[in-house]
Amino acid sequence: MPSVSALAAGLRAEAERLGLHRVGFCRPALGRPADRLADWLARGHAGEMGYIARRAADRADPGRLLAGFRSAIVAAQAYADAPAGEVFAALDRPETAYFARYARGADYHDVLLERLEALAARLRALAPGARTRAYVDTGPILEKDLGLQAGLGWRGKHTNLLAPDGGNWLFLGVILTDLDLPPDAPLPDRCGTCTRCLDVCPTNAFPAPYVLDARRCISYLTIELKGPIPLDMRPALGNRVFGCDDCLAVCPWNRFAARAREGAYAARSVTAGAPLTALLAMTVGDFAREFQGTAVWRTGRTRLLRNVAVALGNAADPAAVPALARALEGPERDPEPLVRGHAAWALGRIGTSPAKAALARASGAERDPFVRGEIASATGVCAHSATSDG
Numbered sequence: 001m002p003s004v005s006a007l008a009a010g011l012r013a014e015a016e017r018l019g020l021h022r023v024g025f026c027r028p029a030l031g032r033p034a035d036r037l038a039d040w041l042a043r044g045h046a047g048e049m050g051y052i053a054r055r056a057a058d059r060a061d062p063g064r065l066l067a068g069f070r071s072a073i074v075a076a077q078a079y080a081d082a083p084a085g086e087v088f089a090a091l092d093r094p095e096t097a098y099f100a101r102y103a104r105g106a107d108y109h110d111v112l113l114e115r116l117e118a119l120a121a122r123l124r125a126l127a128p129g130a131r132t133r134a135y136v137d138t139g140p141i142l143e144k145d146l147g148l149q150a151g152l153g154w155r156g157k158h159t160n161l162l163a164p165d166g167g168n169w170l171f172l173g174v175i176l177t178d179l180d181l182p183p184d185a186p187l188p189d190r191c192g193t194c195t196r197c198l199d200v201c202p203t204n205a206f207p208a209p210y211v212l213d214a215r216r217c218i219s220y221l222t223i224e225l226k227g228p229i230p231l232d233m234r235p236a237l238g239n240r241v242f243g244c245d246d247c248l249a250v251c252p253w254n255r256f257a258a259r260a261r262e263g264a265y266a267a268r269s270v271t272a273g274a275p276l277t278a279l280l281a282m283t284v285g286d287f288a289r290e291f292q293g294t295a296v297w298r299t300g301r302t303r304l305l306r307n308v309a310v311a312l313g314n315a316a317d318p319a320a321v322p323a324l325a326r327a328l329e330g331p332e333r334d335p336e337p338l339v340r341g342h343a344a345w346a347l348g349r350i351g352t353s354p355a356k357a358a359l360a361r362a363s364g365a366e367r368d369p370f371v372r373g374e375i376a377s378a379t380g381v382c383a384h385s386a387t388s389d390g
Contacts, residue, residue: 002127004180004182007123007127008182010122010126011073011119011122011123011126014118014119014122018118018119019077019115019261020075020115021075021076021078021163021166021170021258021261022076022152022163022165023074023075023076023119024073024074024147024150024151024152025072025150025181026071026072026074026183027070027071027180027183028062028145028146028149033060033145034059034060036145037052037059037060038056038060041053043213044215045212045213045214045215046214047215047220047224047225048225048226049214049224055140059140059141060142062146062176065133065140065141065176066131066177067131067178068131069176070180071176071180071181072146072149072150072174072175072176073119073123073150073175073176073177073181074143074149074150074152074172074173075112075172075173075174075175076147076153076161076166076170076171077112077170077172077173077262078166078169078170078171078257078258078260078261078262079260079262079265080254080257080258081101081104081260081265081267082101084249084250084251085249087101087245087248090273091238091240093239093273094314094315095277095320096274096275096276097242097271097273097275097279097311098238098239098240098241098242098273099241099242099271099296100243100244101169102171102243102295103242103243103271103294103295103296104267104268104272105266105268105271106265106293106294107293107294108171108295109138109295109298110293111262111264112136112173113134113136113173116134116136116175120132120133120134120177123179127179130178130179132175132176133176133177134173134174134175134176135176136171136172136173136174141174146172147172148161148186148187149186150184150186151185152170152172153187154189154190155210156168156197156251157191157194157197157209157210158197158198158247159211160247162191162251163253164187164253164256165256166257167251167256167258168248168251168253168254168257169248169254169257169258190253194252195209196250196251196252197247198247200247200250201247202236202238203216203217203221206247216233218236218237218240219243219244221233222237222240222243222244222303222307223243223299225303228306228338228342228374229307229310231345231377234310234313234345235314237314238314239314241276241279241304241307241311242295242296242299242304270290270291276308276311276312276320279304279305279308280305280309280323280324280327281323282301282305284301287304302338302339305327305334305336305339306339306342307342309327309339309342312324312346313342313347313349314349316350318350318354318355320346321350321358324343324346324347324350324358325347325354325355325358325361327343328340328344328347328359328371328375329358329362329365330361337370337371338370340362340366340371340374341370341374344359344374344377344378345377345378347378348377348378348379348380348381348382349378349381351382355382359379360379362375363375363376
């Protein structure tokens with residue numbers, strides 16, 4: 001077996017060949033990350049993401065995941081495919097859907113895990129008998145904390161890892177091993193007094209620098225939240241139907257951001273600014289054809305169309321009324337109450353005579369309690385708007 005320094009050099013060379021931006025090594029210090037996670041969970045900042053708490057002990061101690069664990073290999077893969085300014089230009093087109101940049105192409109969980117498995121195979125070839133286990137963020141691993149300890153970057157005030165030569169458009173993955181690899185030195189925090197990422201957040205999801213309350217984060221609301229989006233949060237979504245990039249896009253370190261080398265992350269036509277009304281009309285089969293193999297597929301059609309309905313309400317374009325009315329009532333109505341209820345909210349936001357008529361028709365036929373409540377609320381909004389206008 002080669003020396004540990006030669007082994008590390010061989011892994012870095014293989015990572016470069018595999019299209020990974022950088023790899024680093026660490027022997028994790030467990031105390032502080034575990035305490036931070038426990039405090040975050042205790043404050044309720046995880047919202048409905050109960051899976052984080054269920055395996056908190058595994059997340060805090062990688063030794064529970066691999067017998068004989070000694071080192072973590074942390075890999076970063078760049079995924080930016082356009083200048084950061086493109087983010088805000090897309091948000092200025094309210095009739096089209098905004099998908100977070102990470103979700104526009106192939107599912108990074110699959111792509112990055114494949115690269116990690118290849119890197120782990122190379123490690124085992126260089127060091128026969130070595131044990132490895134690879135994780136992306138679907139596993140019980142604190143990949144950002146390990147990335148910090150492995151010298152890939154520092155924690156930005158938006159809580160994501162920031163790399164001096166990669167900005168914050170990075171996917172992270174981890175390989176645990178029983179080999180003792182030479183650790184890289186952590187980097188100092190270089191955010192200084194900058195608060196752009198905190199100031200730009202549409203929902204004030206950061207109660208303090210380096211702390212995210214997921215319950216107020218648009219990414220959580222559009223992806224993780226399974227039920228209705230809270231009424232007071234809906235207007236802040238704008239046309240964001242899957243995730244949010246605002247805090248990432250404003251970071252000054254992105255002027256050094258590496259461009260994606262992985263072609264699989266290139267945006268599909270449906271995620272590059274599709275009309276909201278076209279998305280709302282998607283059947284189960286349409287959704288499968290357009291989104292299977294992407295991160296959107298994991299969230300499912302129901303939640304995506306819930307978000308699309310909210311975006312249509314925020315756009316307040318009367319031309320969207322027929323599409324919303326079809327989703328809400330009649331023979332073509334959507335089979336999911338969550339979609340119908342948010343379509344009713346959108347019609348209330350538009351408030352035109354055809355929108356009011358669609359709400360009235362649906363009110364007499366709808367049997368689902370949640371949808372009936374949304375229809376009643378939207379009808380009340382229309383009535384209040386008419387009184388105010390008068």
